Amino acid sequence: MKGLLANSGLAVIWGPPKCGKSFWVFDLGMHIALGRDYRGHRVQQATVVYVALEGKQGFSARKEAFRRHHGIESAPFYLLSTSLDLVAKSSELIASIKAQLGKNLPGVLFLDTLNRSLVGSESKDEDMARFLAAAERVAQELNCAVVIVHHCGIDASRPRGHTSLSGAVESQLKVERGNTGEVIVTLELAKDFAEGTEIVSRLQRVELGMDADGDPITSLVVLPADYLPNERAITRKLSDRQRLALAALDECAATSGTRAPANLELPGLTIVVQVSAWREEL
């Protein structure tokens, strides 16, 4: 996927729980399997293997929602939901995939999640080194990209666990939830692509049926959002000083504000105040 994921080596997609990570990663995988461009990024079609070790129960509903919404009945997309200790079982995993897919080896293998496929500690350099070596071996043997889905820890600014993970990957994508529920994916680190690329999506509910109580059973599909990243709402709280300054501005506008002069080309009802008047009010 040009500009986002390399077609070999390792990549990590990380974010806090319940941010829409797995929905987005599944959507990404389906686009790769179908060879469909993804939000302006050119996609090289490839067989996809998705190792779903977390949220297995919801996966079939997710697939059903995608199938219904996009009208897709078949795709070279394969689900593996067996428990996996990647370090100990990478050889068996490689052999199994080769035996089943023959010449159609995957172009990308998603590992959802790191935590569920690692027996050991994410924070220990030895364990993480073994895990990364196993993942790289899978990538080399299958000649594919291995995309590791991972959580963030208490420090929400980086992937959880040992920092060797970020150092070993070709690209690192962060997934977060926007203020209005959108899923925002940012390319944080990339060896071969421009960093900072953002993909904004929204989750749309799809009804799949009714349960025994007559309530709808639903899942979500990922769709492009009509959203401008640079207009993202500011979530940071104002400091006490800033709130005082804003209150002073309000007061000043109410008492000495005037209509904006035409040469400023502001909307017609905009009220302006002199900076000196604002200072006085402060």
Next chain:
Amino acid sequence: MTAAQPIRAEIRGEHRSRAIRNGAAVSTETTGDDQPEIRVEAYDKLGQWRVKLNETEKLKKRDVFERAAADLFLEAEYERDLRAVQAITDAIHILGRDYTGLDDDSIQFVMVGVRSVAERPTSGRSVIDEGPPPALSPDDYGVEADSAHTSDAATAIKNLPVAYPLQAFANITWIPVSVTTL
């Protein structure tokens, strides 16, 4: 009943060697003089599934057998002795052959597929009380849904039990939770 129950003689013997020959079973050094013992819970479940299969109409036997195999493989996970695991594996094979009427290939298919996807139910209820699972065919454990894949791959999955079976997109079936747990 003691904590561990000697398993019935029929579980040992020829059936074990057949399961091993087809590659699905864990190896064991059990001999006729060294009777494997399985946990009493597994032993009881085995008996319950025999009764259940006997009572099931012919067309639904395979579905029930798949559920039985999944349930018994879970029981086998609690065994610490490889011989006990082997004994349960053999018992599943016998359930498929004598109580379900499947041929050896079909039994192996079910066992390999079910073993890999078996998960302990979280509801705490016995799966014996549940209805039959969704209809599965050998293809459900394999890769043949996509015509782009070669017949070599299909043959490979039929002949070799794989540790990590892949489920093709078309075979990822969605069944509402409420229906499966009724």
